[in-house]
Amino acid sequence: xxxxxxxxxLVEVRNLKQYFPIKTGLxxxxxxxxxxxxxxxxxxGETLGLVGESGCGKTTVGRTLLHLYEPxxxxxxxxxxxxxxxxxxxxxxxxxxxxxxxxxxxxxxxxVEDIIGEPLDVHKLYxxxxxxxxxxxxxxELVGLNAEHATRYSHEFSGGQRQRIGIARALAVNPxxxxxxxxxxxxxxxxxxxxxxxxxxxxxxxxxxxxxxAHDLLVVHHISDRIxxxxxGKIVETGTADDVNYNSIHPYTCSLMSAVPIPDPDFIRGRxxxxxxxxxxxxxxxxxxxxxxxxxxxxxxxCAQEMPPLTDRGNGHMVxxxxx
Amino acid sequence: MENKTPKKNPLSMQxxxxxxxxxxxxxxxxxxxxxxxxxxxxxxxFKDGMRKLMKNPLAVGSMIVLGxxxxxIVFAPLFIPYRYEEILSVNGVRDKGAKNLRPxxxxxxxxxxxxxxxxxxxxxxxxxxxxxxYFIRVIYGTRVSLVVGFFASIIVxxxxxxxxxxxxxLGGKVDMIMMRIVDIIYSLPDMLIIILLSVVLQTILKxxxxxxxxxxxxxxxxxxxxxxxxxxxxMARLIRGQILSIKQNEYILAAKSIxxxxxxxxxxxILPNCISVIIISTALQIPSAIFTESYxxxxxxxVQAPMPSLGSxxxxxxxxLQNYPYKLLFPALMICLIVLSFxxxxxxxxxxxxxxxxx
Numbered sequence: 001x002x003x004x005x006x007x008x009x010l011v012e013v014r015n016l017k018q019y020f021p022i023k024t025g026l027x028x029x030x031x032x033x034x035x036x037x038x039x040x041x042x043x044x045g046e047t048l049g050l051v052g053e054s055g056c057g058k059t060t061v062g063r064t065l066l067h068l069y070e071p072x073x074x075x076x077x078x079x080x081x082x083x084x085x086x087x088x089x090x091x092x093x094x095x096x097x098x099x100x101x102x103x104x105x106x107x108x109x110x111x112v113e114d115i116i117g118e119p120l121d122v123h124k125l126y127x128x129x130x131x132x133x134x135x136x137x138x139x140x141e142l143v144g145l146n147a148e149h150a151t152r153y154s155h156e157f158s159g160g161q162r163q164r165i166g167i168a169r170a171l172a173v174n175p176x177x178x179x180x181x182x183x184x185x186x187x188x189x190x191x192x193x194x195x196x197x198x199x200x201x202x203x204x205x206x207x208x209x210x211x212x213x214a215h216d217l218l219v220v221h222h223i224s225d226r227i228x229x230x231x232x233g234k235i236v237e238t239g240t241a242d243d244v245n246y247n248s249i250h251p252y253t254c255s256l257m258s259a260v261p262i263p264d265p266d267f268i269r270g271r272x273x274x275x276x277x278x279x280x281x282x283x284x285x286x287x288x289x290x291x292x293x294x295x296x297x298x299x300x301x302x303c304a305q306e307m308p309p310l311t312d313r314g315n316g317h318m319v320x321x322x323x324x
Numbered sequence: 325m326e327n328k329t330p331k332k333n334p335l336s337m338q339x340x341x342x343x344x345x346x347x348x349x350x351x352x353x354x355x356x357x358x359x360x361x362x363x364x365x366x367x368x369x370f371k372d373g374m375r376k377l378m379k380n381p382l383a384v385g386s387m388i389v390l391g392x393x394x395x396x397i398v399f400a401p402l403f404i405p406y407r408y409e410e411i412l413s414v415n416g417v418r419d420k421g422a423k424n425l426r427p428x429x430x431x432x433x434x435x436x437x438x439x440x441x442x443x444x445x446x447x448x449x450x451x452x453x454x455x456x457x458y459f460i461r462v463i464y465g466t467r468v469s470l471v472v473g474f475f476a477s478i479i480v481x482x483x484x485x486x487x488x489x490x491x492x493x494l495g496g497k498v499d500m501i502m503m504r505i506v507d508i509i510y511s512l513p514d515m516l517i518i519i520l521l522s523v524v525l526q527t528i529l530k531x532x533x534x535x536x537x538x539x540x541x542x543x544x545x546x547x548x549x550x551x552x553x554x555x556x557x558x559m560a561r562l563i564r565g566q567i568l569s570i571k572q573n574e575y576i577l578a579a580k581s582i583x584x585x586x587x588x589x590x591x592x593x594i595l596p597n598c599i600s601v602i603i604i605s606t607a608l609q610i611p612s613a614i615f616t617e618s619y620x621x622x623x624x625x626x627v628q629a630p631m632p633s634l635g636s637x638x639x640x641x642x643x644x645l646q647n648y649p650y651k652l653l654f655p656a657l658m659i660c661l662i663v664l665s666f667x668x669x670x671x672x673x674x675x676x677x678x679x680x681x682x683x
Contacts, residue, residue: 063577066581068577068580068581088583089583092581092582092583093583096581096582097578097581099574099577099578100574101574104573104574104575105573105574105575105577105578106575106578107575107579107592107593107596107597108597109593109596109597110592110596118579118582118584118592119582119583122582122583122584122585122588123583166578169578169582173582
């Protein structure tokens with residue numbers, strides 16, 4: 001993708017680690033490595049898709065980016081400036097988040113107007129009541145809500161409309177970067193398409209960058225410029241959307257791609273489905289070396305000894321695998 | 325020719341348009357058009373809740389009953405010429421015949437007085453065995469019971485809310501220690517503490533004679549103290565649980581990601597979301613405090629004689645139950661009315677202020 005190349009990174013994550021202490025016995029605490037040494041970057045106006053199965057740490061990455069969790073180690077840079085606990089309030093005017101569940105992410109006690117207006121209140125982005133209302137109505141129009149919806153409570157809306165409210169709330173501070181934490185996985189397929197298209201339209205209009213977290217590969221391929229694949233808290237493959245999709249190298253990505261349903265019977269018949277053996281290991285007891293080796297059919301001795309580094313396979317296509 | 329309606333097929337289920345004419349239709353008025361408008365108008369949360377509360381017949385009924393009781397206990401003592409501790413007398417002569425009169429009955433002395441041209445206010449509920457007007461005693465008993473119920477609930481609410489919300493919001497170790505304290509308090513026998521406290525307080529507390537506190541008596545004061553010390557634990561647990569579950573919601577996380585400070589999150593998101601639980605449990609706390617006061621008075625630990633309370637009146641009526649059953653009926657009925665009304669009102673409030681139940 002040409003648009004990704006001549007731009008500087010807007011958000012850069014370097015060696016991010018997020019461990020959670022878990023009580024395993026009376027006096028024992030172990031570290032749950034939700035995110036382990038993750039690095040990536042997102043350019044201005046670009047979308048990075050973050051894929052992986054449930055529990056692999058995608059959501060944790062998104063939340064740590066916004067300092068909803070204090071990162072254990074690593075750096076988060078916004079426009080070259082590190083995001084810390086001190087400047088987080090001003091950073092939250094530039095980075096926002098859309099949540100997964102549109103049913104629990106909106107306060108049932110508040111009207112739509114107040115929900116969308118809350119970021120304006122927090123950051124004092126208006127001087128008069130009329131200006132506040134005008135801004136809210138503008139945001140509602142931007143996400144395709146009617147002005148008369150403003151005085152209603154969130155439970156009066158459908159899932160898709162609720163997600164639009166959530167997006168309008170994220171857009172209220174006029175951010176340059178939005179973390180979308182599985183924003184469509186709680187929605188109907190038909191509604192998913194509408195919301196995805198809206199995300200793309202908003203990107204064209206406002207030039208926002210997205211970190212788009214999802215487990216639906218087709219959706220991610222559709223919306224993303226680049227994709228990063230996560231497995232057990234580590235990024236195993238990253239590259240342009242087409243590279244990761246059509247020329248996937250890492251065995252885990254290959255098995256993910258082989259599971260994508262494609263509405264073409266001839267293609268499906270000719271395709272070999274890679275079925276993984278066993279379960280995802282517990283992040284409390286991570287396998288040594290490559291986390292995927294316990295389920296990998298190509299695993300060799302070296303995989304058990306050392307974690308493979310991400311190596312460039314051309315055109316920025318990085319893969320962490322010894323074998324392939 | 326081109327405007328002709330096609331002839332209707334006799335088997336067709338379609339409406340026969342040729343049967344209708346323009347004069348059969350009339351234009352919708354502006355008001356009718358407005359009724360088609362599906363959008364509800366903008367209201368505040370409180371107004372919306374009150375509107376729904378007013379639609380609930382049980383809640384409105386209990387509010388009317390409570391209002392009537394309130395009016396009676398406030399204004400009746402102003403025009404009833406007897407006092408609650410006054411032993412009846414006619415023209416300065418003690419009326420010994422005015423003992424255990426039936427409702428609206430006059431004693432012989434009073435009848436003579438009325439025949440001689442005097443006016444005597446009727447004894448609406450009769451009199452008790454010490455020749456005191458029973459109606460005014462029931463009214464004062466209701467006053468005492470309501471005041472006790474109201475203030476005890478306020479004490480419980482304030483202490484319970486502060487304790488519970490601190491424990492729930494901070495969580496972790498603070499929560500654990502605070503909840504173990506609650507468990508310890510839960511295990512203390514309340515009856516024993518009330519008895520011990522009233523014994524102790526009797527020796528140390530001295531009120532000005534004639535003041536309100538003095539007429540309530542040390543038993544009442546120890547009752548309040550016990551409420552403040554022991555009975556808030558239920559409320560604290562309830563509010564802690566509410567806050568713990570509200571804290572898990574993604575909208576709290578969303579507010580944090582916006583950058584809202586903690587105070588704003590508590591004020592805007594957490595408290596409004598547990599206000600319905602607070603309202604209903606306070607409304608239900610009032611009758612339970614009235615009950616507690618009543619049974620304490622019933623066993624003789626309540627207000628100090630001659631100040632009546634509904635419980636002590638019921639206790640006094642126990643003696644002559646076979647001859648004067650109405651003496652038990654009036655205070656018991658009053659307790660029932662108050663408790664039932666508060667319970668129904670609490671239910672109505674919960675239905676009205678919970679947006680998930682919005683029709």
